[in-house]
Amino acid sequence: MAKLKIYGIARSRAFRTLWAAQEAGVAYEHIQTSFNEDSKRPEFLRINPMGQVPAIEDDGFALSESMALNLYIAKKYGKGLYPSDLKDEAKTWQWSFFAATSLERSMGLFVANRYTLAPEKRNEAVAQENLEAVKRPLSVLDAQLGKAPYLLGQAFTVADLNVATVLYGAWFNKHDFSAIPKVAAWLDRCLTRPAAQGARRLREAA
Ligand SMILES: N[C@@H](CCC(=O)N[C@@H](CS)C(=O)NCC(=O)O)C(=O)O
Structure with missing residues (x-):
């Protein structure tokens, strides 16, 4: 099973995280968390207490805020997607x-x-x-x-x-x-x- 989990349906800002993961070429598991009830359940609030998608878990490391997710994914997994200078x-x-x-x-x-x-x-x-x-x-x-x-x-x-x-x-x-x-x-x-x-x-x- 992929160690990177992306929470959020594609019709949310998770779209951009899915795009970043695909650019980086990293395997991921896509969890179809809606931005209504799903994102307010206790098990999701443990990942993002804001009750919003997207969020990720990477080998147990939880992160939220779509722009931050993309910077993290690009820096960790992207080849050339994140600058070195x-x-x-x-x-x-x-x-x-x-x-x-x-x-x-x-x-x-x-x-x-x-x-x-x-x-x-x-x-x-x-x-x-x-x-x-x-x-x-x-x-x-x-x-x-x-x-x-x-x-x-x-x-x-x-x-x-x-x-x-x-x-x-x-x-x-x-x-x-x-x-x-x-x-x-x-x-x-x-x-x-x-x-x-x-x-x-x-x-x-x-
Ligand atoms: N600044 C956050 C905004 C996240 C956000 O507003 N997500 C929406 C879906 S696109 C959501 O979960 N809305 C449900 C809510 O706010 O209760 C980010 O960029 O990740």
Whole structure:
């Protein structure tokens, strides 16, 4: 049995952890913990007292927070997925925090209110407001990707994965990214990688 266990259904943020594990090529056991009742049961709360997915157990070591999970998996198991140089490592943290704090919440609200909520529940004003809130971070991302094909340079790393995953919902719903063409092309590159497609199959089939 695989020593790495990934908790969380693919239609949750566990999608990004499944993607990271597939990029790293590590064997894992996928436990289909839902984000409703399952994640509030005492046996899961022992792994993540926040009662949220994803979480992992690696040979008994419990960890939560999706960005941290990906950094851990990439560093421990990924070959080339996690940088060896300290400055590149720091940039990986920078981009991961950027994704979590400057993009994720607004992108989630934007996608829900523009595309995924039941039509009667969508609020276009909320969608617009949140799209406005990510204008600057997305233009910063576009400028960075104008310098090199990936965030740290020539190769895909977990920095790309952690940022691309928070834009996945908009990309999947065919949001028009043509005003930020470097981001558009980079998202296509990242989200059609074999490992991304593997994780997407789990999510999109669910
Ligand atoms: N910051 C956390 C957020 C985790 C999170 O909100 N997970 C959702 C599913 S995507 C969840 O479990 N929601 C249930 C709840 O909050 O009770 C992370 O990135 O892992």
